Amino acid sequence: MTSATRRMLAEGQSPWFDYISRDLLDSGELARMVRDEEITGVTSNPTIFEKAVSSSDRYTASINQAAADGVTDPYEGFVRLAAADIRRACETLLPVHERTRGADGLVSLEIPPGLERDIHATVAEARRLAALVGQPNVMIKAPGTPEGVAALEELIFAGINVNQTLLFDTAVYEQSASAYIRGLERRAEAGLPVDRPASVASFFVSRVDTAVDPLLPDDSPLRGKAAVANARDAYRRFQAIFAGPRWEKLRDAGARVQRPLWASTGTKNPAYSDVLYVEELVARDTVNTMPEATLRAMLDHGRIVPMGIESIEAAPRTLEALAAEGIEMQTITNQLLADGLAAFERDFHRLLDRIGQALTAAPVAGT
Numbered sequence: 001m002t003s004a005t006r007r008m009l010a011e012g013q014s015p016w017f018d019y020i021s022r023d024l025l026d027s028g029e030l031a032r033m034v035r036d037e038e039i040t041g042v043t044s045n046p047t048i049f050e051k052a053v054s055s056s057d058r059y060t061a062s063i064n065q066a067a068a069d070g071v072t073d074p075y076e077g078f079v080r081l082a083a084a085d086i087r088r089a090c091e092t093l094l095p096v097h098e099r100t101r102g103a104d105g106l107v108s109l110e111i112p113p114g115l116e117r118d119i120h121a122t123v124a125e126a127r128r129l130a131a132l133v134g135q136p137n138v139m140i141k142a143p144g145t146p147e148g149v150a151a152l153e154e155l156i157f158a159g160i161n162v163n164q165t166l167l168f169d170t171a172v173y174e175q176s177a178s179a180y181i182r183g184l185e186r187r188a189e190a191g192l193p194v195d196r197p198a199s200v201a202s203f204f205v206s207r208v209d210t211a212v213d214p215l216l217p218d219d220s221p222l223r224g225k226a227a228v229a230n231a232r233d234a235y236r237r238f239q240a241i242f243a244g245p246r247w248e249k250l251r252d253a254g255a256r257v258q259r260p261l262w263a264s265t266g267t268k269n270p271a272y273s274d275v276l277y278v279e280e281l282v283a284r285d286t287v288n289t290m291p292e293a294t295l296r297a298m299l300d301h302g303r304i305v306p307m308g309i310e311s312i313e314a315a316p317r318t319l320e321a322l323a324a325e326g327i328e329m330q331t332i333t334n335q336l337l338a339d340g341l342a343a344f345e346r347d348f349h350r351l352l353d354r355i356g357q358a359l360t361a362a363p364v365a366g367t
Contacts, residue, residue, distance in 0.1 A: 004302035005038050005295075011306050012284030014104050015298075016041035018263070018291045021052035022059060025088050038299065040096050042089050043108040043163070043202075043263070043289045045141070046348035049082060053351060063355065067362030074356035075112065081355070082109060083132040090135035097137040102198055103256055108163045109133065110141035113345035122151040123158075130160050139198065141165045143341060144172050149179050156183025156197045157190075163261070165202040166340045168333035173234045173260075176201050177241045180258040184250050195254030200261040200287055203234050204340070205277045210268050211332050212322065222322055224272055228280045229318035230329070235260055235283055236312050242285075261287040266294045275302045283307045 005015040017030075017039040024030045033039045053059050059081055066077050089107045090097075096105030109129055115121045126140040139161040142148040149172070152162045156179075164176040180201075184194045208227035216223050241247070242257040251257075265277040265288055273279070274297045278288050282304055290298065319329060 004298045004304055007304040011282055013282055014040045014287045016043055016287055016289035018043045018289040019048055020044045020085055020089055022085060023056050031092050034092055040104045041106045045110050046344045050347045050351040054354060063358045064362045067359045074352040077355045077359050087133050087135055090137050093137055106137050106139040108139045108141050113348045116143045116145045116341055117147050119147045119150050123154045126155050126160060139163045149175050153179040153183040156180055157186045159197050161198045163200050163202055166337055167201055167203045168336045170234050170237055173201055174237055177258050184255050194250055198256060199258040201258055202261045202263040203231055204264040205231050205262050206264045206268050207336055211336055212327055215327055225318055226322055229315045231262060231281055232312050232315035236315060257285055259285050259287050261289060263289050266291045279303050
């Protein structure tokens with residue numbers, strides 16, 4: 001039987017893995033997953049790296065080497081660890097990247113928390129991280145703040161792949177898509193190729209239901225519906241944005257669409273299907289990045305049924321029904337972005353504390 005992820009690929013959706021660790025790389029498991037077409041890309045974030053470093057001793061030698069090389073700044077220690085892991089993942093996925101002519105086989109590395117309100121610092125660090133990894137399929141993640149959206153335009157113009165992350169608000173998604181198009185147009189005007197930079201817009205899903213459901217009556221038929229409707233509405237907007245003469249001019253020059261990426265697709269509510277946010281969001285020109293439990297569940301019992309026109313067109317009506325129940329999606333999505341940024345910052349500081357302690361405790365050369 002054809003696997004669920006291969007069926008996703010046949011429908012034009014890329015299955016990515018929302019996790020990376022040195023254990024995954026050293027064991028050959030990542031290479032197997034790519035070979036078996038379980039995944040065609042990888043995403044990471046501060047929480048993922050904190051979990052990887054804290055749960056494995058495979059980073060000890062690298063931290064000791066960094067200390068021996070005179071590294072004392074925990075962030076620079078982290079960059080060494082992360083760049084090495086991301087580089088190896090990029091090398092593993094490079095055949096996919098080459099086979100798809102740059103459309104897939106991408107690996108994401110996030111700009112550190114704390115820069116999300118600084119355009120210039122975001123662009124500078126993105127350039128540095130991309131250069132450190134040194135692979136054509138590395139993709140730098142910038143958050144969906146106004147500054148992060150502006151940085152996306154500059155990075156696409158510079159030819160750097162960008163994952164616009166922590167998107168909850170469909171209006172912000174539209175701003176990100178517009179920034180991507182402007183970056184490509186600037187490349188075209190400068191005589192630069194537009195077929196090289198790739199971008200995804202990471203629209204977070206399950207957290208929307210987690211925020212909305214408690215605001216609805218226990219017996220409301222709208223419980224468990226907000227997240228999928230919000231994502232489908234983003235896809236509806238994607239279809240409108242990447243159509244018409246303006247986009248067709250770029251497309252004819254070789255440009256690719258900025259694909260919506262469904263993130264936070266692990267089900268938080270045990271009352272819902274463990275593959276809810278995958279099965280309900282199968283659509284062409286999209287990505288679904290899954291944590292391990294969700295990926296395994298999809299491979300075990302996932303169904304692949306593409307979103308129909310009717311379900312896409314019904315999304316605004318569901319959102320209108322939520323509004324009629326007093327659900328202010330703008331307020332909720334603003335809070336989700338703030339909460340997401342704060343959570344990543346907490347995990348990142350915890351990771352830096354761990355690395356800093358390890359650098360201090362590293363054996364001194366010659367002793």
